Amino acid sequence: MRLKRIFIVMMCLPVIAAAQSEPGADELLVQARKTAFDQKNYPAAIRLCQQALKGSPDYTDIRVFLGRLYFWNDQTDSARSTLDQAVKGNPQHEDAAVAAASVAFFTDKYDDCISYCDGGLVHHPRSRDLLMQKAKCLTAMRRYRDAVILTDTLLSLNKSDADARDLAFKIKDFRSANKIGVSYDYTHFSKQFDDPWHLVSVDYTRQTSAGSFTGRINHTNRFGEGGWQFEVDGYPSIARNLYAYVNFGYSPDMPLFPKYRGGFSLYASLPRSFEADAGFRYLNFDSDTWIYTGSIGKYYKSWWFNLRAYITPSNHRISQSYSLTTRYYLGGADHFISASVASGISPDDRTQSNLLNSSYKLTTRRASAGYRFSHKKLNIFTFDIGYANVEYLPKTRDNQITGSVGYQRRF
Template sequence: MKALLFTLTFLVLTGWFPFLTFAQSSTETDFQKAREIAFEQKNYSQAIQLCKQVLQQDPEYIDARILLGRLYYWNGAADSAIVELKKAYEQMPAYEDATQALADVLYFEKQYDEALHYLAAGLTQHPQSRGLLTRKATVLAGKANYKQAYRLADSLLAGDPNNDQLLALTSQLREYSYENRIELTYDYTHFDEQFADAWHLAGISYGRQTKIGPITGRVNYANRFASKGWQFEADAYPRLSRTFYTYTSFAYSADLPIFPKVRAGLSLYANLPKAWEVEAGARFLRFDESIWAYTFSVGKYIQNFWVNGRTYLTQGNNSVANAYSLNTRYYLKGADNYASLIVGWGVSPDDRSQAVRLNSNEKLQSFRIGGGYRFAVAKRHIFSLNGNYENVEYLPETKGNQLNISTLYQFRF
């Protein structure tokens, strides 16, 4: 005890305590400065040097080592990043930030099994950590274990419905959750002026999950223009990477003008950070003449909401017609439970029940507004009901009203 008191007295008298306090203050100041330079100025090289200085003064400063690992990765040095983050993890295995940072880099480097190993270890320490569980779902999806990824993400979303990142992930995984699905659809259109008879459109489809993505075959039957006809189509959503996937579609019918002879589509989608998604694509319809349409859309998940704005530039029959739409969904309990609202102008080439109206030599206007509700029963049974009111210019300066009702039932297995 006397020796301890002597040592403390000596440190105070010789001025070592102020030095130690200054050293701690200096490392904290340098660490905060490194964060500022990294996050605000995006000067990763300078921030790396500051983190190294901090670790030279205090090799046990774990937050500085985690930041250094992340900075190495952002600066294109993946191997150095993994080395530093493994050092941080080994220094304190129970520290959740170290596990999360290491799992992030391993995921981006497609080292999925190793990422799952560290996440499993982290979850033994923090079994209810939503950060670790969300990363586990993301890694499982990267590994193409879509069923398990969807179930985990969907269960997390049920407890945190305002999490837009989880909502985006769950929505992306929804089509991968089961290998097979059968879908029945029916659309009814009533006219007050343009036609005496209502339009009817029914369809049945079978979809299957494959290694490249969902593929669907569909048969459509329509009764409109006082005639009947059939259409056969197939579409797919091949996934190219974690960020990009595509939409491809082709349909054929021998029953013109009930259906276009040929309808085809191609789009490229990009899932961007912060729950953004963008799309660019083209559509082709062949009636007696060919019609091309180019489409662009931007969507974002904002807590419980998904908002998507879309435009079409349609050219054909010596005319150009623009179409615009704003679609909003409010998610309730999961990716298959939401209410929707849509406002639009013009005719969409993707609207199976109305796209035949593009077979016209006139550039006619229309306005529509509608809403709907989609819900799941026992996860396998999906039901949807939508209604739209539309004010349509069917002849130059001549307008009529129509009511569209759409229903859907899907069984997944």
């Protein structure tokens, strides 16, 4: 009997050794992820996943990761068939539905994308990834009414979802190809000028496949005189997550406005909800003024922060202006309160930019707050109030109070 037991143990040793030498499915998946992410060696990672599936063909996580690897390695047909098999084999697997929908979306198979999303949402109705992917797909299909319902749902689940809010902005622009707006700005001076300043602006914006473009007419009353300015703005799309800002303006009523103004900035959406831009502004009064600008922005939960700088080189010195702006979103993309503090005068501030036509470099401290909200989605209202302390002559300062109201209609 003892010899028989020894014989059985000896017969099993090679099997045990082989099992110990062969890595398990979980270990192979870990190796595949490390190979893909750390080494960027997708073919090797694919082989590891294939090896794991031979021993565990029903391991959905591995099959989903294999499908993603195929897509990253430009093996689109293999990716689609692998992920479709994962979804059919395990319909309740959320990541399988997300991956299959994502690949379908990026290969312009929009109907398949919607189908995968709907199938996954049956089992995971509050899935952020599935709702977001479906909203993106509906936007690409120009089904804006359905898409905005999903972004509203996402923001109701998490009002700090920056990606959902950004998509909501884009949908509203796409959905409403036309916008008209009117605004009024009032500036009161304690002693620098006897009369307050008034500025009325009327604009029309058209959303096109190349981006949005705006025509604007400004009328002001300053120094007891009235004057006009005519402007064109554009936000042309360049690539995914990359667009530009362009501006040109003309006024026959200098110095109420600069005779010519222009601007250009390049905007980029960055990872981790950051965004940045860099460019220039141009003003022409009696001479040319070039101002260089850049900013960095960040979405964090329900907040948006933006720090901007303006640099103006001259023969004698370099003037600098800074501003910090923040918004707190109360709901959708058009419902927030805002606040800003600034040093110096911004060339983008149409109520004050004519003060840059001065031989004396003004030192200015500003603070403002605002509120923006929508009514029945297509009517947008804005209210702002601000205070500034301006050194308009050496050792002579003035207090300014500003207020503005605006209305925009999308159609």
